[in-house]
Amino acid sequence: QLQLQESGPGQLKPSETLSLFCTVSGGSISSSSYYWGWIRQPPGKGLEWIGSIYYTGGTYYNPSLKSRVTISVDTSKNQFSLRLSSVTAADTAVYYCAAIYGSGSWEGYYFDYWGQGTLVTVSS
């Protein structure tokens, strides 16, 4: 059973860069069955997909965030990461990392395991 744990600063000032890490345990991040994703949830609001990455480094981003987002993978550490630049108060949210399981076309993939989430607050 996979376990995912987010880590990183919980407080940022406007214009700074958010950096979060997700450490995967209980399985290999190099598994061919999984993509790895970041999702966020502003307080009291719904889920927003940020982006996904495969262990080989291929990335897919939410078009609305693409200009500010970078997702990377470090297979040696069984870890993937999120960088979001030029943050504002609107980026205040709980950030989740998740394992996306499937095979074949995207249609068959689903978010199988989720981290506990980490609250990131952007405030001056």
Next chain:
Amino acid sequence: SYELTQPPSLSVSPGQTASITCSGDKLGDKYVCWYQQRPGQSPVLVICQDYKRPSGIRERFSGSNSGNTATLTISGTQAMDEADYYCQAWDSSTVVFGGGTKLTVL
């Protein structure tokens, strides 16, 4: 961009059937997943690929998808089912979530 629309809230009495809808253009041509999120917790997958229940999910959770609407049905709703429910689909390689439905059991 592709959009999924859910009713913001739904109330049901204990023991009754709750039907939560998710609407999108030609949604029936896509696979839909459903996630349950209890207050203060991470989302949990309850239905994937329209109707498949992951192991550990109770049989009273079921799903369907046709035309422009997918439906999550909870039979014999219990107090523990009170939560936010999100539908999710793929638009090519991008993920789309519905806005969520708050299910109240009272």
